[in-house]
Amino acid sequence: MKITGLILILLIIAAFCLWVWKTKRKKGTEPFKEDGAQIFNILVKGVYSPDVLRAKLGKKIWINFKREESADCSRFVNFPDWHIRKELPEGEIVTVELSVDKKGVFTFTCDMSMYQGKLIIE
Amino acid sequence: MSKKNSVSAAKQTYNIEGMHCASCALLIENNLKNVAGIKKATVNFATQKATVEFDGDRSLDEEVVSAVGKIGYKAFLGSDDEADENYKRREKEIKKERNLFLLSLVLTLPVVILSMILVDKSFNSKVVQSILAGVVQFFIGWRFYRGTYYAFKNGSANMDTLIAVGTSAAYFYSIAATYFIEGEIFYETSALLITFVVLGKWLEARVKGKASEAIKKLLGLQAKTARVIRDGAEKDIPLKEVVVGDIIIVRPGEKIPVDGQILEGYSSVDESMISGESLPLEKKAEDFVIGATINKTGSFKFRATKIGKDTVLAQIIKVVEEAQSSKAPIQKFADLVSGYFVPAVVALALITFVSWFFLANSPFLIALMSFTAVLVIACPCALGLATPTSIMVGTGKGAENGILIKGGEALEVANKIKVIVFDKTGTLTKGQPEVTNLIVGEGWEEDRLLQIAASLEKLSEHPLAEAVVKKAKTEKAEFLSVNNFQAVPGHGVKGDIGGVSYFLGNKKLSENNGSVIGEKEIGIIANLENEGKTVMHLTADSKLLGLIAVADTLKETSKEAINKLQQMKIRTIMITGDNKRTAESIARQLGIDEVLAEVLPEDKAKEVIKLQQSGQKVAMVGDGINDAPALAASNLGIVMGSGTDIAIEAGGIVLVKNDLRDVVKAIKLSKATMRKIKQNMFWALFYNSVGIPIAALGLLRAEFAGLAMALSSVSVVLNSLLLKRIKF
Numbered sequence: 001m002k003i004t005g006l007i008l009i010l011l012i013i014a015a016f017c018l019w020v021w022k023t024k025r026k027k028g029t030e031p032f033k034e035d036g037a038q039i040f041n042i043l044v045k046g047v048y049s050p051d052v053l054r055a056k057l058g059k060k061i062w063i064n065f066k067r068e069e070s071a072d073c074s075r076f077v078n079f080p081d082w083h084i085r086k087e088l089p090e091g092e093i094v095t096v097e098l099s100v101d102k103k104g105v106f107t108f109t110c111d112m113s114m115y116q117g118k119l120i121i122e
Numbered sequence: 123m124s125k126k127n128s129v130s131a132a133k134q135t136y137n138i139e140g141m142h143c144a145s146c147a148l149l150i151e152n153n154l155k156n157v158a159g160i161k162k163a164t165v166n167f168a169t170q171k172a173t174v175e176f177d178g179d180r181s182l183d184e185e186v187v188s189a190v191g192k193i194g195y196k197a198f199l200g201s202d203d204e205a206d207e208n209y210k211r212r213e214k215e216i217k218k219e220r221n222l223f224l225l226s227l228v229l230t231l232p233v234v235i236l237s238m239i240l241v242d243k244s245f246n247s248k249v250v251q252s253i254l255a256g257v258v259q260f261f262i263g264w265r266f267y268r269g270t271y272y273a274f275k276n277g278s279a280n281m282d283t284l285i286a287v288g289t290s291a292a293y294f295y296s297i298a299a300t301y302f303i304e305g306e307i308f309y310e311t312s313a314l315l316i317t318f319v320v321l322g323k324w325l326e327a328r329v330k331g332k333a334s335e336a337i338k339k340l341l342g343l344q345a346k347t348a349r350v351i352r353d354g355a356e357k358d359i360p361l362k363e364v365v366v367g368d369i370i371i372v373r374p375g376e377k378i379p380v381d382g383q384i385l386e387g388y389s390s391v392d393e394s395m396i397s398g399e400s401l402p403l404e405k406k407a408e409d410f411v412i413g414a415t416i417n418k419t420g421s422f423k424f425r426a427t428k429i430g431k432d433t434v435l436a437q438i439i440k441v442v443e444e445a446q447s448s449k450a451p452i453q454k455f456a457d458l459v460s461g462y463f464v465p466a467v468v469a470l471a472l473i474t475f476v477s478w479f480f481l482a483n484s485p486f487l488i489a490l491m492s493f494t495a496v497l498v499i500a501c502p503c504a505l506g507l508a509t510p511t512s513i514m515v516g517t518g519k520g521a522e523n524g525i526l527i528k529g530g531e532a533l534e535v536a537n538k539i540k541v542i543v544f545d546k547t548g549t550l551t552k553g554q555p556e557v558t559n560l561i562v563g564e565g566w567e568e569d570r571l572l573q574i575a576a577s578l579e580k581l582s583e584h585p586l587a588e589a590v591v592k593k594a595k596t597e598k599a600e601f602l603s604v605n606n607f608q609a610v611p612g613h614g615v616k617g618d619i620g621g622v623s624y625f626l627g628n629k630k631l632s633e634n635n636g637s638v639i640g641e642k643e644i645g646i647i648a649n650l651e652n653e654g655k656t657v658m659h660l661t662a663d664s665k666l667l668g669l670i671a672v673a674d675t676l677k678e679t680s681k682e683a684i685n686k687l688q689q690m691k692i693r694t695i696m697i698t699g700d701n702k703r704t705a706e707s708i709a710r711q712l713g714i715d716e717v718l719a720e721v722l723p724e725d726k727a728k729e730v731i732k733l734q735q736s737g738q739k740v741a742m743v744g745d746g747i748n749d750a751p752a753l754a755a756s757n758l759g760i761v762m763g764s765g766t767d768i769a770i771e772a773g774g775i776v777l778v779k780n781d782l783r784d785v786v787k788a789i790k791l792s793k794a795t796m797r798k799i800k801q802n803m804f805w806a807l808f809y810n811s812v813g814i815p816i817a818a819l820g821l822l823r824a825e826f827a828g829l830a831m832a833l834s835s836v837s838v839v840l841n842s843l844l845l846k847r848i849k850f
Contacts, residue, residue, distance in 0.1 A: 005480025
C-alpha cells in the first residue's frame with residue numbers, strides 16, 4: 001500500500017514537471033496578415049486562447065480579444081510593456097494595437113495575473 | 123467590439139458585426155462603394171470597423187446600415203460615451219454576480235439546514251439535498267466547468283479547475299453515497315463552497331470597481347456642453363464640437379468646458395479637482411483656464427486653446443490610465459508564482475490524497491475531504507491583486523491631489539529615494555526674477571546700462587533676460603537693434619550695438635573676454651551675492667561698464683517642503699548655474715543641506731549621475747524644460763507642472779500644481795502605496811503557505827477553506843482601498 005502511495009506521488013511530481021516542461025516549450029500561434037499588420041484573435045474564456053503569440057519584428061501587431069464570459073477576473077487585459085490596460089466588455093471584440101521596436105518575450109495578463117499570455121517577437 | 127465612433131460632417135465610423143475573415147471586409151467595402159452618395163469606404167477586419175466618407179456634408183447612416191445588412195452583416199454606430207456605456211455594462215455584470223450568489227444561497231440554505239441543523243439522514247432528505255446541491259453544482263457552478271474545459275484545451279489549469287475539481291469530488295462522492303454505496307454524504311460542502319466562491323466574486327467585483335474608480339471620477343469632471351459665440355450669437359453646443367479658437371462664455375457656477383485663455387472678464391476659479399489646490403484662484407484677462415474646473419463668482423469670455431486629447435484633463439486621464447496599467451517590478455514575482463500556481467496546487471492536492479489514503483491508511487472520506495480542502499483554499503488571486511489594486515488606488519489618490527504618478531516603477535523608486543536634487547529657478551524660486559540693483563561704472567548712466575542690457579536680452583530666452591527686459595519696459599527704455607547676437611550657454615549673451623561688441627553675463631563671461639574687475643566692484647558684487655542676488659556684468663572692450671543685480675523670490679512653500687523632507691531623512695541638494703555665494707545665500711534661507719553651484723545646464727545630468735555613484739537613489743525636481751536631461755538621468759524625475767502645460771514626457775511623477783509640498787506628498791503617497799503592496803504580498807503568501815498545509819493536514823473543513831479563499835482576495839482589495847484614507 002505504502003509503495004503504491006510513493007509511486008503515485010512520484011508520478012504526480014513527474015506529471016507536474018512534464019507540464020512545466022511542455023508549457024515552456026510552447027511554440028506559439030502565428031498571426032494572419034492584412035495590410036502589412038500581424039493580426040491575432042484571442043478568445044477570453046477561462047484562459048487566453050491562444051496564450052502564446054509569435055510575431056515578427058517591425059510590423060504592427062493587432063490583437064483582437066473577445067471575452068465570452070462574465071468572470072470579473074478577465075475584465076481587463078494589461079500589456080505592461082506598452083502601458084496599455086483595456087477593458088474587455090463581455091461579447092465584444094476589443095483590439096489592442098502594438099508597435100514593436102525590439103525583440104523579446106512580453107507578457108500580457110488580466111488584472112490579477114491569473115490569465116497570462118506571452119507575445120514572442122522575433 | 124470597441125464602440126468608438128469618430129463624428130464629423132462627411133465622415134463616419136461604424137462598428138461591423140459578423141465578419142469572419144479579410145474577404146468579408148472586402149465584400150462589405152465593395153458594397154458600400156456602390157451606394158450612391160458614398161465617396162470612399164474602408165473596412166478594417168482587425169478593428170471590426172468601417173470608415174465611410176460621403177460626397178455631401180451629411181452621413182447616410184440608414185443607407186450604410188441597409189447596404190451592410192443586405193449582405194448578411196450588421197453595421198451600427200457606437201455610443202458617444204464609451205466610458206458611460208462600459209460603466210453601465212459593468213454595473214449590470216456586478217448585479218448578475220449578486221443574483222447568482224443570492225440564488226446559490228437560497229438553494230444551499232435548505233441543504234445546510236437538512237444536513238447540519240436537522241441532521242436528517244433519511245433517504246428522502248438525501249434525495250432533496252442531491253437535487254438542490256446539483257442545481258448549485260451544475261447551474262451556478264457551470265462557469266467553473268466551462269473555465270476548466272477551456273484551460274484544459276489550452277494545456278493549462280486555472281482557478282476554475284480548482285473549484286470544479288474540488289466541488290465535483292465532494293458532490294459526486296455524495297451522489298455515490300446516496301444512490302450506490304454505503305457512506306456519509308456532504309452535499310453542503312460542495313454547495314456552500316460554490317456559494318462562498320460566488321460571494322467572493324461578487325464582493326471582489328464591487329471592491330475592485332472602487333479601486334479603479336479614479337478614471338471614472340476624472341471622466342465625470344468633463345463638461346457636456348459649451349456656450350460658444352458662433353455667427354455673432356450665443357449657442358450651446360456639445361463639447362466634441364468645440365474647436366480651437368472658439369470664443370466661449372462661462373457664467374458663475376458653470377464648468378469651464380475646455381482649456382483656454384481669458385479674453386475679458388474677471389472671476390475666481392476652483393481648480394481643486396485638477397490640481398488639488400483648495401483655494402479658488404483669481405483669473406483675469408490673459409490668464410489661462412483649465413477645462414473641467416469650476417467658475418465661481420464672475421463671468422468671462424475665453425478663447426479655446428486646447429480641446430479633446432490635448433486638454434490638461436485628457437492628459438491627466440492618460441497618465442492615470444497608463445499608470446494603472448503598469449506593473450511595479452515587484453509584481454514580476456507574483457506573475458511568476460501565478461503562472462505555476464494552479465497546476466502546483468492540483469499536484470499538492472493529489473499528493474495529499476495519496477498520503478492520507480495510501481501512506482496513512484486513513485478512510486477514503488478523510489483523504490477526499492483533505493484533497494478538496496487543499497484545492498479550494500489555494501488562492502493565487504490574492505497574490506495577483508496585491509500590486510495592481512494598490513497601484514490603482516495610490517495613483518488615483520495622487521491624481522485627486524494633482525500628483526500624477528506615471529506607474530508602478532516610479533512608485534517603487536520613490537519609496538527608496540534618499541537624495542533629492544532641486545533645480546533652483548522656477549522650482550525653489552518663483553522663476554520670475556526682478557531687477558533689484560543697477561550699478562554703473564564711471565561715465566555711464568543707469569538708463570544707458572538698462573537700454574544696452576535689455577536690447578541684448580530681448581533676444582534671449584533665459585529667465586534672467588526676461589527680468590531685464592521687463593524692467594526696461596517699465597522704465598520705457600527704447601530697444602536698440604543688435605547684430606551678431608549670440609547666447610553663450612551657462613554664461614550669458616553677446617552682441618554688437620552701434621558697432622560696439624557688448625558682453626552681458628556672469629563673472630566667467632567677463633573674465634573670458636579679458637575684463638578686469640576693480641576692488642570696489644568686487645566688494646559690491648560680494649555684498650549683492652550674499653543677499654542671494656545674481657549679478658550680471660555688462661562689459662565692452664575689456665572694460666566693466668555696469669552691474670545688474672537680479673533676485674528671484676523664493677516660493678512661500680519651499681522652506682516648509684525642504685524641512686519636511688529632511689524630517690523624512692532625505693538629503694536635499696540645490697543645483698544651479700548661479701555663483702557659489704548667491705547659491706549659498708539662497709540655500710541658507712531655505713535650510714537646504716547642500717549646494718551645487720555654477721553648474722552649466724548641460725552638466726546638471728552629470729552631477730546627478732555623480733550622486734548616484736554613491737549607491738543612493740536620487741530624485742531630481744525641475745520644471746522639465748531646460749533640465750530634462752538631469753530629470754532623465756535621475757532615478758526619479760519629478761516635474762513641477764505649471765498647471766496648464768503638463769510636461770508629460772519628462773519625469774516619473776508630474777505635479778500639476780507648482781507647489782514643492784507636493785513633492786513631500788508624492789513621496790509619502792509612494793511609501794504608503796509600497797507599504798500596501800508589501801502588506802498584500804505578505805498576506806497572500808502567508809495565507810497560501812499556511813492555509814495549504816492546514817488543509818492538507820485535514821484541520822479545516824472544505825467549505826470553510828472555500829470561504830477563506832473567497833475572503834482572502836477581498837481582504838487584499840479592501841486593504842488597498844485603505845490608501846484612500848491617507849492624510850498628507
